[in-house]
Amino acid sequence: ELSKKKAHRHPRWVRVNTLQTSMSEQLATTFAGYEKASNVQEVQWASASVKKYFEDPHIPNLLALPPKVDLSKSEAYANGAIIFQDKASCFPAYLLDVRPDDGDVIDGCAAPGNKTTHLAAIVAERNMHAKRQKVFAYERDQIRAATLQKLVKRASADSVVTIKPGADFLAANPDSEEFADVGAILLDPSCSGSGIVGRDDSIMMHLPDQAMGASVVTCKRDKKRKRDHTMTQSNNSTTLHMGLDDVIPEETPVEGQLAERLTALSTFQLRILTHAMRFPKARKITYSTCSVHFEENEGVVFQALVSEIASVRGWRILPRNLQVQGMKDWTQRGFLEPEKLDPRVDLDHLQKKAVCNACIRCEKGTEEGTMGFFVAAFIRNAEFGFDSN
Numbered sequence: 001e002l003s004k005k006k007a008h009r010h011p012r013w014v015r016v017n018t019l020q021t022s023m024s025e026q027l028a029t030t031f032a033g034y035e036k037a038s039n040v041q042e043v044q045w046a047s048a049s050v051k052k053y054f055e056d057p058h059i060p061n062l063l064a065l066p067p068k069v070d071l072s073k074s075e076a077y078a079n080g081a082i083i084f085q086d087k088a089s090c091f092p093a094y095l096l097d098v099r100p101d102d103g104d105v106i107d108g109c110a111a112p113g114n115k116t117t118h119l120a121a122i123v124a125e126r127n128m129h130a131k132r133q134k135v136f137a138y139e140r141d142q143i144r145a146a147t148l149q150k151l152v153k154r155a156s157a158d159s160v161v162t163i164k165p166g167a168d169f170l171a172a173n174p175d176s177e178e179f180a181d182v183g184a185i186l187l188d189p190s191c192s193g194s195g196i197v198g199r200d201d202s203i204m205m206h207l208p209d210q211a212m213g214a215s216v217v218t219c220k221r222d223k224k225r226k227r228d229h230t231m232t233q234s235n236n237s238t239t240l241h242m243g244l245d246d247v248i249p250e251e252t253p254v255e256g257q258l259a260e261r262l263t264a265l266s267t268f269q270l271r272i273l274t275h276a277m278r279f280p281k282a283r284k285i286t287y288s289t290c291s292v293h294f295e296e297n298e299g300v301v302f303q304a305l306v307s308e309i310a311s312v313r314g315w316r317i318l319p320r321n322l323q324v325q326g327m328k329d330w331t332q333r334g335f336l337e338p339e340k341l342d343p344r345v346d347l348d349h350l351q352k353k354a355v356c357n358a359c360i361r362c363e364k365g366t367e368e369g370t371m372g373f374f375v376a377a378f379i380r381n382a383e384f385g386f387d388s389n
């Protein structure tokens, strides 16, 4: 029944960069003459010539526009006043909800940097009178780190963000003096990318501006091979990458190979997550993927929750009722695929249900207009010195 339904079109999501401008300023300039829509479907089905915007009710400073609207030549885009970022990709920085007393922040897997600049904007908005907070941005891949550098500068986030180009987050020493004040960590590690819009059903436009990890400038459909090519431009050369992350190869439709790939990916994702749990002052973590697979999502969350470091440090999942308003209101939640759950996860049925309800999912091709996405947040228990509120 569902497969017969036409998938909803993907709106063009635009985040207003509060490091440079405000929603009201953008509505009066870049979007002057645009009419306010009362729901996202109104823009989802509109043609590019229709000047309509919808202000997102979950994420502050986010607009949806008709899918084919081309703002890539606008001054606001060129200057970094607006950023093309899928709604779902805005969830992690918003859910992390960094406050002035959270201290410094790490983005462990940062390029191309949409979540980094979002984090920086949130930190700067709230930190007017408090002690200066830093955002450390790790990126292992040198080419992507160059893109990260460019996007951070364009967004005017460079006074907040310290980039660690070519640096492996797993090699970052949690006990080093530099991280003594790190209270919040955002993790968006490499994944299968199975939630990306266009991965299987349409041509990706402006790939870099969506949520994924390739340092992409343009994206072309290879008609013969029915795959998306992404191109990275550095200096005068153009490099062609397959898929979103050239460190880990493209997802394959072959079942056996997919299972192997998911095992390799989830092992790596769990290492990233449990490494973050070691930072002594950390009290908030978000973990996200643009994957639809249980193994990379709830599966990793469950394993992290029963890990030794989680129990030693008192990490637990941030329940829905303690989440920031827009995330509390979001109705698509995690789910359990019991046959895929690691047998070492010895939680009872109610605990498993609570964990799944704390997890946030986005489904692609629905009337919400997002890509496929997953995010969960972790906090430290009050008895370990940190309050959840």
Ligand code: SAM
Pocket (backbone or CB within 6 Å): 089, 108, 109, 110, 111, 112, 113, 114, 115, 116, 138, 139, 140, 141, 144, 167, 168, 169, 170, 188, 189, 190, 191, 211, 212, 213, 214, 245, 247
């Ligand atoms: N958060 C980014 C954004 O919103 O623009 C997208 C991140 S992408 C899904 C994952 C990135 O993590 C890739 O650029 C990859 O090179 C990087 N990465 C993977 N493993 C890493 C590690 N151990 N340390 C630092 N970066 C890593």
